[in-house]
Amino acid sequence: MQITSGLPTGFNPHEYDMIVVGAGYAGAVCARRLAETVGFRVAVLERRDHIAGNAYDYYDESGILVHMFGPHIYHTYSERVHSFLSRFTEWTDYQHKVLANVHGTLMPVPFNHQSLKLAFGEERGEQLYRKLVETFGENKKVPIMELRVKNDPDLQEVADYVYENVFLHYTMKQWGQTPDQIDPSVTGRVPVFVGDDDRYFPQAPYQGMPKEGYTELFANMLEHDLIDVFCEVDARDLLTIDEGRVLVNGEVYGGEVVYTGPLDELFNLDLGALPYRTLDMKFETLDVDQFQPVGTVNYTVSEDYTRITEFKNMTGQVVPGKTTIMKEYSHAYEPGSGQTPYYAIIDPDNRKLYERYLERVSSVTNFHPVGRLAEYRYYDMDAVTNSALELSDEIISCHA
Ligand code: FAD
Numbered sequence: 001m002q003i004t005s006g007l008p009t010g011f012n013p014h015e016y017d018m019i020v021v022g023a024g025y026a027g028a029v030c031a032r033r034l035a036e037t038v039g040f041r042v043a044v045l046e047r048r049d050h051i052a053g054n055a056y057d058y059y060d061e062s063g064i065l066v067h068m069f070g071p072h073i074y075h076t077y078s079e080r081v082h083s084f085l086s087r088f089t090e091w092t093d094y095q096h097k098v099l100a101n102v103h104g105t106l107m108p109v110p111f112n113h114q115s116l117k118l119a120f121g122e123e124r125g126e127q128l129y130r131k132l133v134e135t136f137g138e139n140k141k142v143p144i145m146e147l148r149v150k151n152d153p154d155l156q157e158v159a160d161y162v163y164e165n166v167f168l169h170y171t172m173k174q175w176g177q178t179p180d181q182i183d184p185s186v187t188g189r190v191p192v193f194v195g196d197d198d199r200y201f202p203q204a205p206y207q208g209m210p211k212e213g214y215t216e217l218f219a220n221m222l223e224h225d226l227i228d229v230f231c232e233v234d235a236r237d238l239l240t241i242d243e244g245r246v247l248v249n250g251e252v253y254g255g256e257v258v259y260t261g262p263l264d265e266l267f268n269l270d271l272g273a274l275p276y277r278t279l280d281m282k283f284e285t286l287d288v289d290q291f292q293p294v295g296t297v298n299y300t301v302s303e304d305y306t307r308i309t310e311f312k313n314m315t316g317q318v319v320p321g322k323t324t325i326m327k328e329y330s331h332a333y334e335p336g337s338g339q340t341p342y343y344a345i346i347d348p349d350n351r352k353l354y355e356r357y358l359e360r361v362s363s364v365t366n367f368h369p370v371g372r373l374a375e376y377r378y379y380d381m382d383a384v385t386n387s388a389l390e391l392s393d394e395i396i397s398c399h400a
């Protein structure tokens with residue numbers, strides 16, 4: 001692999017069998033698989049000055065490994081995803097834990113047996129827990145929106161408490177809307193847990209952090225003789241869709257194109273911009289060993305930021321006397337402002353708009369949109385990896 005800043009003189013994209021737009025999970029997985037299975041020569045174009053997409057991590061001025069685009073915790077249920085990614089990294093056995101700060105009391109999220117006792121007191125908490133177990137069974141996940149419609153006074157009491165103290169204000173900060181107004185799948189990512197497991201991803205069989213960090217994982221994945229990576233290159237300067245064909249530097253491109261950027265940008269937002277939420281991330285290095293007891297504390301009833309992450313608590317890195325924390329402030333994304341489109345806003349109108357853009361590329365047989373941006377989905381890293389593995393299976397089957 002070669003990583004170059006900008007395009008070298010004499011660069012001829014038509015010499016490559018595949019152009020990949022974006023060096024995040026979606027792009028890097030496809031690049032690697034096509035290079036190693038069918039011997040494609042692959043050019044990866046990335047407009048940032050680094051690989052790894054939103055999973056990018058780096059050592060800050062204090063030598064602490066931080067995640068530039070928000071806390072990233074790897075977890076998956078998929079054996080296939082896990083064995084693919086494990087070719088490029090070893091994992092630490094980190095199990096992510098989150099506490100909600102509710103009026104100064106720190107309680108586990110997902111809200112669980114222990115949280116019930118902290119919220120309602122030992123005796124009442126235990127009674128309510130028994131009711132949850134009778135209703136749903138032990139070690140079950142119950143989305144808050146499902147709990148809210150249960151017609152039982154005890155369950156209503158729990159639902160009201162959790163809705164008000166865990167979901168309402170946090171969701172308002174994160175989405176500018178209440179939990180009732182957003183798609184239930186979003187709050188459903190963090191269901192009430194009827195049990196004692198206090199991990200953020202209870203039951204995910206594979207969890208951890210890449211031992212040398214995410215950027216290193218990507219460097220290993222892209223390390224292949226047939227892959228060239230060009231950073232600080234906006235693919236839109238070369239690549240357009242015109243009358244059902246991909247044009248690269250004005251000429252019809254005969255290879256495959258894997259596109260992992262936002263689809264609306266490719267058409268200059270001419271049908272309207274796809275709505276996203278973005279985040280401002282404020283990093284601070286403090287002269288203490290440790291700031292908080294776990295990787296992330298969610299501020300569910302107070303503060304303007306949603307959560308504070310302390311990176312050393314996730315990576316296990318030992319740096320005496322210093323720690324770096326990060327606060328996230330969410331707001332609406334404005335296209336063309338230089339902000340990052342972090343979260344697709346899942347709703348039927350936005351989906352329809354996305355599908356109108358998708359329609360324009362659906363007949364372009366060598367153009368493949370994939371990933372969190374290009375599919376306009378709320379995907380975790382493992383889901384994107386899975387989507388890219390499936391897409392690469394398809395492309396491989398056409399060229400094997
Ligand atoms: P990206 O990582 O966004 O990569 C797309 C790349 O394409 C970018 O580098 C972009 O610069 C490049 N690009 C776009 N357009 C162009 C263009 N025109 N030319 C050239 N390059 C272009 N997932 C988890 O599993 N666990 C977590 O804990 C977790 N935490 C998260 C926290 C936050 C705050 C956010 C926002 C996401 C989190 N995720 C997490 C999700 C994870 O970041 C994504 O699933 C994953 O990074 C998506 O990979 P991707 O390749 O689809 O997109």
Ligand code: UDP
Nearest residue numbers: 109166167170171174186187189190298300
């Ligand atoms: N959420 C909440 N309170 C919490 C945790 C999550 O209200 O303490 C809601 C909120 O709407 C959030 C969604 O659940 O956007 C998904 O949370 P998750 O932690 O999965 O978000 P991400 O890590 O993707 O930002």
